[in-house]
Amino acid sequence: MSDRELRTLSVPEGVAGERIDSALTRVLGLSRTAVVKLLEDGDITTSRRTMLKSERVSAGQVIEVLLPAPVNTLAIPLTPIEGLGIIHEDEDIVVIDKPVGVAAHPSPGWTGATVVGALSAAGFIISTSGAAERAGIVHRLDVGTSGLMIVAKSDRAFTVMKDAFRTRIVEKIYHALVQGHMDPSTGTIDAPIDRHPKEDHRFAVVGTGKESITHYEVIEYYRAVSLVQVELETGRTHQIRVHFSALNHPLIGDMTYGADPVLAKSLAMARPWLHAKELRFKHPINGEAMKFSAPYPADLQASLALLSDAVLP
Numbered sequence: 083m084s085d086r087e088l089r090t091l092s093v094p095e096g097v098a099g100e101r102i103d104s105a106l107t108r109v110l111g112l113s114r115t116a117v118v119k120l121l122e123d124g125d126i127t128t129s130r131r132t133m134l135k136s137e138r139v140s141a142g143q144v145i146e147v148l149l150p151a152p153v154n155t156l157a158i159p160l161t162p163i164e165g166l167g168i169i170h171e172d173e174d175i176v177v178i179d180k181p182v183g184v185a186a187h188p189s190p191g192w193t194g195a196t197v198v199g200a201l202s203a204a205g206f207i208i209s210t211s212g213a214a215e216r217a218g219i220v221h222r223l224d225v226g227t228s229g230l231m232i233v234a235k236s237d238r239a240f241t242v243m244k245d246a247f248r249t250r251i252v253e254k255i256y257h258a259l260v261q262g263h264m265d266p267s268t269g270t271i272d273a274p275i276d277r278h279p280k281e282d283h284r285f286a287v288v289g290t291g292k293e294s295i296t297h298y299e300v301i302e303y304y305r306a307v308s309l310v311q312v313e314l315e316t317g318r319t320h321q322i323r324v325h326f327s328a329l330n331h332p333l334i335g336d337m338t339y340g341a342d343p344v345l346a347k348s349l350a351m352a353r354p355w356l357h358a359k360e361l362r363f364k365h366p367i368n369g370e371a372m373k374f375s376a377p378y379p380a381d382l383q384a385s386l387a388l389l390s391d392a393v394l395p
Contacts, residue, residue, distance in 0.1 A: 087149045098141040100292070101277070102126065105139045106147065115189055120147065163200040169230065169374050174239035174367050176206060179376040180231050182353055186222040194225070201233060208233055211240040221247050221317065228379045229256070229358025234366075242366035247317065255360035256312040257301070257378070258322055259349075259385065260331040261342060264308045267300040271325040275318045284338060285320045287328045294318045296325045304389040306345065307334060311359075323354060334385070349385045357382055 089110075097105040103121060107114045117126075124132045125148040139145070167179030180186075180197060187198045198217055201208055208218030211234070218233045220243040234240035246252050276291030278284040295315035302309040308331070312322055320339075326332060327339035335341055335351030346352075362373045378386070 089147050089149055091145055091147070093139045093141055093143040093145060095141045097139065099138055101135065102133050102137045102139055102145075103135045104277075106145075110147070110149075120149075125149075163195050163197075165379075166197075166200050166204075167376070169376065170372070171206075172235075172365075174234065174236045174365070175243070176201065176208070176233050176235060177361065177374050178231050178233065180223055180228060180358075181379065182226060182228045182381070185225050186231065187216045187219050192225075197231060197233065206233075206235065208235050209237050209240040211237045220244050221252075223358055224320070226353040227356050227358060228376075228382070230361045230374055230376045231358070232361065232363070236367075239366040243363075246363060246366070250315060250317075251363070253360070253362035254314045254317070254358065255362075256314070256322060257357050257359045258310050258312055258326065259334045259351075259355035259382075260308050260310055260326050261334060261345065262306065262308065262331050263303055264298065264300050264310060264329075264331060269298060271296040271298070271329065273325060273328060275321060275324050285318070285324045287324060292316075292318060294321050294325065296321060307349075307389065309386070322356060349388050350381070351385050353381070355382060355385060 091109065093105065094109065097108055103114055103117045106117045106126070110117070118135055120126050121133060121135045126133045127146045128143060133145070163181060163184055165181040168176060169179055170177040178197065183194065184200070185192050185194060185196045188196050198219065210217055218235065218240060220232055220234050220240060223229060223231055232243060234243055272295050273287040274289065274291035275285050275294040276288040278286040279288065293316060297313040297315065298310045300308050300310050314321060323333055323336055323339045327336070332339045332341040334349055334355040335346040336354035337343055337346070357378055358376065360373065360375045364370065365372055
């Protein structure tokens with residue numbers, strides 16, 4: 083047991099009311115998968131009893147966590163990634179264009195390439211703030227989502243950018259191709275999101291979930307689909323996918339959230355049609371206004387090309 087650490091913590095106000103797995107993910111900086119395993123192994127207790135992952139925490143509640151051995155950062159696979167674009171780099175941050183199929187950071191069960199490992203393999207020195215396996219990561223994109231990400235190189239940049247995302251002052255613009263015609267063509271989706279009550283790998287609109295706000299505007303109508311620009315006011319896991327699915331307009335190729343597999347195949351999509359297109363923020367150190375844009379990757383361009391003769395007037 084000498085390689086493990088028993089940590090006692092008091093639940094902060096900022097996560098009061100959240101499920102224990104979600105709350106500890108934020109407080110401890112561990113992946114949700116790692117927290118769930120600790121819960122399943124009985125390593126998280128309160129008032130001398132083992133906690134369940136469905137429990138919600140309250141402010142000031144005392145929780146004891148038997149943490150696993152620290153992650154050895156040298157063990158993170160240093161895997162170069164073909165197609166990883168470096169959009170901007172300075173002493174404090176690096177902005178990348180992440181290809182599809184790449185995770186932001188290592189996590190239990192993931193054996194593929196990661197942004198952390200790729201940047202390390204390329205010789206980038208990134209911040210060591212936060213959990214070791216999430217070095218420099220101030221926000222994430224799903225494995226199946228392509229586009230822009232910011233990674234902190236300095237510890238000060240890590241702290242400032244994490245706070246900027248938490249306080250919603252970073253502007254995040256996505257493009258998505260959704261089934262059907264959005265009506266109205268512009269709008270706001272304000273619906274709380276939490277874990278799906280029956281399927282743990284999915285999220286859903288749940289009355290008791292976290293505040294989740296998505297703004298959208300149709301860029302182009304095609305036959306049977308709409309290309310939309312999406313701006314996130316909040317940043318919940320799978321937020322865009324969950325919100326459009328809840329409106330019966332799932333993303334093309336997103337079978338997890340109800341997309342039509344026949345339509346996806348006809349448009350050559352093997353993943354959700356979603357791209358982190360633009361980021362706008364102030365530089366964490368000098369305050370300079372920064373704006374970056376990333377072009378569609380080849381698979382999304384090919385999908386749009388199949389629709390090029392089907393634009394509606």
